[in-house]
Amino acid sequence: MVGLRFDLRDTPADAPALRAELRAFLAEAGRHWSPMVRAYSWMGFDREFSREVGRRGWIGMTWPRAYGGGERSAMERYVVLEEMLAAGAPVGAHWIGDRQSGPLILRLGTEDQRREFLPRIARGELAFAIGLSEPDSGSDLASLRSRAEKVPGGWRINGRKVWTTNAHRCDFMIALLRTSPVADPKLKHQGLSQFLVDLRASGIAIRPIPDLVGEEGFNEITLDDVFVPDAMLVGEEGRGWEQATAELAFERAGPERYLSSLPLLIAALDDLRAEPAAPEAVGRLLARAATLRQMSLSVAGMLQEGRTPAREAALVKDVGNDYEQALPEAVRDLTDPARTPEEVREMLGITTMVARSYSLRGGTREILRGIIARQLGLR
């Protein structure tokens, strides 16, 4: 493929033992998860569950022990992630911290930041939100206007962030803010910086935005003269765009970009046996799942080597989003409502609704394909 390589990777040698442990845990923990919980998957928020996951050492697995991590490999972590997703576990209270906020702090944070935040994330106690999008800055993220002005001892923040998943339940947000104005729109990628913002600080108002599923998953955050101490700047002032872009590689690289709807297929499969069209349709879904899993593992292997596979991650996310959106449609085609148990029908309905978010969150389909087109030399 034009410039992109996806070498096959093996899961780690201890994967079977790790899986056995996870499956036993998830079978017990998931006994009472509703179809809504399973269909919401990694957007679901359950602090008690996340604390239990943390107790078992499955958050911050790759981080140094000094910061509460487990010093395990990225591929072992991958096994944990895919098991959680296949089970439709409500991992939202620790997912963002484990996936991107923690790694960002580990890579670019100060020693104090690492000591303060990482152990608490790893224990499942500290939930993070992603403060990127704004009301007028979605795909054109660098046009964002929320700003941080220098004041003695820190920064004063004003502006609005939107679509911040679970922010009303989270503790901190890593916000991308403008710290120096730029006159020329072509230079909009400069002068941005990232900050750790305590969501309980004064001047912050969080308004949940009900979604079409009927949940309160995302929010609008208003920042009105919020004071953030100097110590909460992440990385380098003015380098926020590069930092956030690297962070997006983590955000886009994981198995949640193709597995979001798999719990539906698992739940529905037994009731599809009488449907003559089922073998072929299920086979096509399975072939794609097995292939996407290898693509996703390949990207995980690149992360393990310390690379930043932003373009590869964009490609796998794009193919994966197509797949996870096609899955509920395929299951629907095979489903006779009259012969389908209530729970499966409910899951199909919810997944059908949630699926629209797959190709929007973490970079829209159009943005991802733009990144791939750039890789192809077309822009």
Next chain:
Amino acid sequence: MSDDLRSILLEQVERLLSDRSGPDLLRAVERGEWPAALWEEAEALGLPHALVPEAMGGAGLGWDDAVAVWQVLGRHGAPLPLAGGMAAAALLAVGGIAPPAGPIALAVPGEALAWGRRAEHAVTATGGEVALHLLSGAARQEGRSLIGREPADHVALGEPLARVALPPGCGPEAALLAGALLHAAQIAGALEAVLGMTVEYASTRRQFGRPIGGFQAVQQLLAQAAGEVAAAGVAAAHAGRAAARRGLAGGAFEIACAKVVAGEAAGRVAAIAHQVHAAMGFTDEHPLHLFTRRLWSWRDACGAERVWARRIGAEALARGGAALWPDLTAREEEARP
């Protein structure tokens, strides 16, 4: 095979085909002209017996290496029946029969023999046995594949020269599985060629004062095609690795997945490539169809997507929802080198 040796070999194959193949040769093949010079050079590189163990005079490549070679072959439109010959020689060797020199056709049940008119031998591998047949003098009906226009002949196979049992790892459908694997790999390679041609065309063809690849509508299509191309490549490599580790029968699930994903990608990418090439790509003169017709032909060879999807789908349905995910992960992790 070590990664170094593998990349040297792949480079050699790539160079050979870059030098010797091209649209003219592919057109000649479609007229039934045997690519003699290319075949001789492929033999000089030891390619026909590359999958035969070194102790039997081959290069000792595995199915995973084979997929990489076949992908390069597909990138150049597979102008010679090398992939089937390599698989046939491999199956003979697994059964302990020394593969003969010269072109060998892989006989897949229900399929015509690629270049049956030139092959001196054919190999069948069904029902857990591998057999070597002599083709010279056998009654045959020459033809070519409908869309691909590649020489494909029906030859009456008589009593074999030799017939032996295959080890259990090969299963009862070794020839079919090898055929599906090689077509998935060739598709993955041809898709790369088609994507490359299409990106090139979009970058040079100008309308409204700029290259058409500058338009988002075209960029989005090509990005989508790139995703399909990558998926087909990964699916083929995955299947090759599974067969290398667990035998053809052990890798049957991954081979099925590869044939499904590569076949789906073939249809989607060919459609995008023609849309972007527009009327130019619909001409006989433009080389695009030399690849897209092969894609449409190869996706039907040795079981279309429908066939392989039904097989793995039926198995998954029989196993049930609770086994779906554990089965998907266990295949990888049960047998490690």
